[in-house]
Amino acid sequence: MVSPAPITRLPTHEVTNQPPPLPAYNLFERDLVLREALAREGGAWATDTVAALGAVMGRPETLELANQANRHKPELRAFNRYGQRIDEVEFHPAYHALMEIAIGHEISAIAWTADQPGHVVHTALEYLFAQIEGGVCCPVTMTYAAVPVLQKSSELKTDWLTKVTSATYDPAVAPVSEKKGATIGMAMTEKQGGSDVRTNTTAASPLDAGWYALTGHKWFCSAPMSDGFLTLAQAPGGLSCFFVPRWRPDGTRNPFFIQRLKDKLGNWSNASSEIEYHDTWGLLVGEEGRGIATIMTMVHHTRLDTAMAPAALMRQALVQAIHHVRHRTAFQKKLIDQPLMRRVLADMALDSAAATMLLMRVARGYDEAASSSDGAGYARLAVAVAKYWLNKQAPNFVYEAMECFGGVGYVEETIMPRLYREAPLNSIWEGSGNVICLDVLRAINRDPGALDAVLGDLAAATGADRTFDTALTRFQNAVADTSDPEGRARSLTEQLALLLQASLMIRHAPPALADAFVATRLGGEHGRTFGTIPASVDCDSILGHAWPE
Numbered sequence: 001m002v003s004p005a006p007i008t009r010l011p012t013h014e015v016t017n018q019p020p021p022l023p024a025y026n027l028f029e030r031d032l033v034l035r036e037a038l039a040r041e042g043g044a045w046a047t048d049t050v051a052a053l054g055a056v057m058g059r060p061e062t063l064e065l066a067n068q069a070n071r072h073k074p075e076l077r078a079f080n081r082y083g084q085r086i087d088e089v090e091f092h093p094a095y096h097a098l099m100e101i102a103i104g105h106e107i108s109a110i111a112w113t114a115d116q117p118g119h120v121v122h123t124a125l126e127y128l129f130a131q132i133e134g135g136v137c138c139p140v141t142m143t144y145a146a147v148p149v150l151q152k153s154s155e156l157k158t159d160w161l162t163k164v165t166s167a168t169y170d171p172a173v174a175p176v177s178e179k180k181g182a183t184i185g186m187a188m189t190e191k192q193g194g195s196d197v198r199t200n201t202t203a204a205s206p207l208d209a210g211w212y213a214l215t216g217h218k219w220f221c222s223a224p225m226s227d228g229f230l231t232l233a234q235a236p237g238g239l240s241c242f243f244v245p246r247w248r249p250d251g252t253r254n255p256f257f258i259q260r261l262k263d264k265l266g267n268w269s270n271a272s273s274e275i276e277y278h279d280t281w282g283l284l285v286g287e288e289g290r291g292i293a294t295i296m297t298m299v300h301h302t303r304l305d306t307a308m309a310p311a312a313l314m315r316q317a318l319v320q321a322i323h324h325v326r327h328r329t330a331f332q333k334k335l336i337d338q339p340l341m342r343r344v345l346a347d348m349a350l351d352s353a354a355a356t357m358l359l360m361r362v363a364r365g366y367d368e369a370a371s372s373s374d375g376a377g378y379a380r381l382a383v384a385v386a387k388y389w390l391n392k393q394a395p396n397f398v399y400e401a402m403e404c405f406g407g408v409g410y411v412e413e414t415i416m417p418r419l420y421r422e423a424p425l426n427s428i429w430e431g432s433g434n435v436i437c438l439d440v441l442r443a444i445n446r447d448p449g450a451l452d453a454v455l456g457d458l459a460a461a462t463g464a465d466r467t468f469d470t471a472l473t474r475f476q477n478a479v480a481d482t483s484d485p486e487g488r489a490r491s492l493t494e495q496l497a498l499l500l501q502a503s504l505m506i507r508h509a510p511p512a513l514a515d516a517f518v519a520t521r522l523g524g525e526h527g528r529t530f531g532t533i534p535a536s537v538d539c540d541s542i543l544g545h546a547w548p549e
Helices: 032-040 044-057 060-071 093-104 119-130 137-150 154-159 291-326 339-369 373-410 416-422 433-446 448-459 466-480 489-508 511-522 539-546
Strands: 075-079 085-090 184-187 203-206 211-222 228-235 238-245 257-261 272-285
Touching (some): 032 339, 032 489, 060 093, 085 257, 093 119, 119 339, 137 211, 154 272, 184 291, 211 228, 211 238, 228 272, 228 291, 238 291, 291 339, 339 373, 339 511, 339 539, 373 416, 373 448, 433 448, 448 489, 466 489, 511 539
Antiparallel strands (some): 203 211, 228 238, 257 272
């Protein structure tokens, strides 16, 4: 929390030339790119809903909750004082307050409970939340993404769906029948295979009425205090998907042994754990042997949020950097008036705008998927492309914003170190870079409709810029080239990501942004670091669009 009226005249010197704290602001109302994208992609009906969360997330009190939730990490309570196993995780009150904000503003539910398509709105809401606190987004995202899997089971649909889509956060350690709301986690990977889940050894032995006894381990299980988990285990018919509740139907604890909490680089407010099952009850979801196909429905939706997170981090890092340099003087000028600083920030603003526009367009694909094969195809391919590319951009982007602060940007009292620690996470979660690029190839080769849908969207931008048209032809030729496809997977994915962003810029951004993006990202008028854009770029217009004074 910012302390009021600090003393600036000290015994040895006077403290001057320090930027004031970023005042309270509405994250939605001050983000022109997001506002336009929400309306354009079909979410205008929820403008007031999104603006309400934007106001909450821009309060200093909310930022302080995020600070406290990360400074006071979750703690494992494997046993009670009598030596009996309880396998609970204790969180700081700030974490619970943030969960109340997220669930109460329906981030995890609105896509499923609204009477209009809601994935665009869900994405906008979580984009605002993730700018201030990323750890809470993990259970919120998994709860959101689990819904279409739970809908596959009549029993889960009856007993769980209403609680999972509730707008009430209920942290009580109790059976779901006694709670007002519930959250869902996921546990897929094991030590020997990681992303190669076909090597999983956790075994599932049939019991009665669709229940199985699971025995084995999971190497990464985030949000272990969730009320239920989707997991994978080897049933007699092959690798299958199961729902593991923390409590058995008879009201006793389901054996769910938390071995330890991970000591992670970042994402400190969120507990990530290693767990073991021992005769742990799990309800079969889908068919035996179809576990990957079943749980991939959840993964498809978590990937949308793993594309959201880097866009959110980039936006907040940019806002923080611009605010700082507008109030700090060096060498007789405000930093914002230094020509090289202006180029650095304008360069970054291009990537931030393009990231937000791509994210929201991908979210529209999810909304259209229910009624359109083109929408489903676009979402299938574009979400993988966006997840890969935006997460590759985020760490260096946040670092560059941190550098705008100088030494104080490396100090924990600012938000910048937390943003920096968060930046690599979502490139790893739900498939690291190579896995995602190979999935892009899989989507192109196995689902021609997905590529057709994306190319159809890109075609809408042709004819306006020769550089874009040339780059699109180059990409189509690269796709047609069947030599060494896996070795070229990253190159193909990057090309497609830039084309998707450029097409949105051409159609929807002011000319100053669109022309600069196409020239520098597709036309080669750019170096290897931020700030190497040519003198012809209209930095004033770009910065004014990013964060109006």
